[in-house]
Amino acid sequence: MPAPRRRDGAGAVRDRADACPGAWRRHAAADGALARFRPVGGAVAAAELRLLAGAAGNAPLELTSRGSWQVRGLSDQGADDLAVALSGVGGEAPLLDAQGRDVPCSVVASPRTPAADAPARVIADALRGRTDVPGRLLVAVDDGSGDVLGLDADVTVVLGGTLHLAGTPTDVTGDPAALALAAVEAFLAVRGDAWRVAEVGADRVLEGLRPGERFGSSERPEPLTRPEALEVLPRLGEVGAKAAGVLADLADEGAVLRATPWRTVVLRDAPADAVARLDGLVETGRSRWSTLSACVGAPRCARSHTDVRGDLARAVATGRAGGLLPAHWVGCSRACGTPAGPVAVVEGTPSGTYRTVVRAGRVSR
Template sequence: MAAARRRDAAPVRDRPDACPGAWRRHEAADGALARFRPVGGAISPAELRLLAAAAGSAPLEVTSRGSWQVRGLSDQGADDLAAALSRVGGPAPLLDEQGRDVPCSVVASPRSPALDAPARAVADALRGRTDVPGRLLVALDDGSGDVLGLDADVTVVLGGTLHLAGTPTGLTGDLAALALAAVEAFLTVRGEAWRVAEVGTERVVDGLRPREGYGSPEHPTSLTWPEAIEVLPRLGEVHTEAAAVLADLGDEGATLRVTPWRTVVLRDVTDPDDARARLDGLVETGPSPWSTLSACVGAPRCAKSHTDVRGDLARAVAEGRAGGALHAHWVGCARACGTPAGPVAVVEGTSDGTYRTIARAGKVCP
């Protein structure tokens, strides 16, 4: 196995992992923020309509891990939304009938139906667990390498191997069984760590090797993908009108999958041209400068932000000063929330209202 990638020193944790969920919320300047982690990106039309109704005039947010966020909620409104979602049901619900959500993100290659069942198996096994840190990321890849590139804590490739924190281990097996075994091995050695890289991949692999087998790996002779389109909500913001059209397309047979790239993939679309026409102007349906841009929420919705990040970024795009080949992530303070993995230019707001640009190779924050 390749040498494990780990930090020089594990961070000292003086507080528990506080990633928000359906029931545990983050108190922001504009109210409570609730986060809903889809099973492999899946969302039903009924769930999308409930999220949009709860958000009101504010947009829904898609995160860099393919989760949905609703901002500006009251405590009672957040409770009512979670309760309503638990009554929706379906094969891959955001919340099950007991009201349990998935404690960490479980992402999957969005175009491949072959990963729908394994993603459900992983998510259902983790639902309601309080020992799983919200920062953990589990990914199932169909062999295309799309989610493999996220360097998730645990990645299993269809017909391939287990990767831990981006490092191939050589271990193979059934997708769901191997992914769950890797999560359990990490939990055994994690201590106060939130991510696999913090403890080192060798320790997790050592916990896997003495165990029983993980089933036979899938070796598909060929993979087929249904007719699909992919659309980009600007900065991951899905406004009421866009949510309504996406839900209508879901009612008409499209399968909706949200992605870690803050896009929405619609599989099984009967008329792609019609779908794009209905979504045109509500989301980006073709090449766009917004495809390489992301941002934190900024002021006034975040009290720590020095600048109106999203307003400033929109003006920069309109003036042709933003949007290029290198991904740029605009932020309102040095915490640089939401910075994506990989090469990125972080455009950071400062206390005097100006911005500075810092080239980064990956995450700024743990």
């Protein structure tokens, strides 16, 4: 990916490229290489899930705040082998295609609605392998329910509705995939070194979509069906090997799996005994963990001042954490993984204590 030169409109020179990891470009963490795999609208196949879990070994898989899968603690060779294996899985919406290309940025979609799947596939396929698309960019396809619209993605298209840029609605309509791709291209044309639409402003991106350009039909597919769906919550987005195995088995039996930006997994058309089979492996009902998230913390991150996940587990066990207000626990001021929306950030300090800061929220790493 070309190194950016200057932040548009701010005058500050960036001295580093977008460092978001992917299938082939990994983050060097304290516990080894970290590889990130961006599903197409959250889609993951049983074979892919088994490969991810096998590569993770005894460590859990991680779900991110953009619905991506992460595998930690890999060797360089192990990460390469995993990417090659995933390239051979195939399917309509693979994590990696047959050429080994992943999606450079997150393309999320309403997880309960099949109608959002096809536009997400078209968008992701058009972006695969591109090096000019920042990893921080977020594209969303909303089914009209407003679930992913609330993420304030850089580019959001609503089925049968309008285009939103960095959370700002516009009056531009059209075929969802064509409209989203046009918006991405308009952003790339003016981005300079920017990673997000908000850095250049929605108005500048909107100018690239005018005047009078047509983006196909904006009619909503009918009927807009929502199958029966089960949503399960892996604690702190960690999916252990046993849970991954059960989810893969359920997918083999007809369940459609979708990872979400809320670090959950939605199962459409799940078998009747799915809850019983997942009991004890993930949260399947009301839980104090439903409003909690956390960075990985020490010892897996060298920057962290505290054992974030261990401290949080002890706080939940004693009733000191988990409630109505979302809380995100982190081990340093970088606050990696902070979710969108109002959130209490509980930040570890060099002294080993925590301080709480309530912020409007942002999507970080």
